[in-house]
Amino acid sequence: MEQIKLLKRAMEIRKGGDVAALATIIRTKGSTPRKTGSRMIVFPCGKIEGTIGGGCGEAEIIEKAIEVILTNIPLTQRVDLTNGLFYEDGGICGGIMDVFIEPI
Secondary structure (H helix, E strand, O other), rough: OOOHHHHHHHHHHHHHOOOEEEEEEEEEEEEOOOOOOEEEOOOOOOOOOOOOOOHHHHHHHHHHHHHHHHOOEEEEEEOOOEEEHHHHHOOOOOEEEEEEEEEO
């Protein structure tokens, strides 16, 4: 149900003339904090609505989403949660997820 609310919110943002980016997990491999179809809206200031899992992976997507907002060019970003940095940040998943980020 939360995903439907986020899609409705994205439509409100578009209709209202505001700018943001919609990040959607399109593929996962192994253990990830969220599964395919999970979404998050990112605003230019870095504020978010929804989540794709938190931690360093989500922070990486927020950074890329702000780039998408500035360039108005969608992209797919791979988040690799298998390396040591994610474990040092408290991550426990150890999988890989591909996230499609599109401007709203």
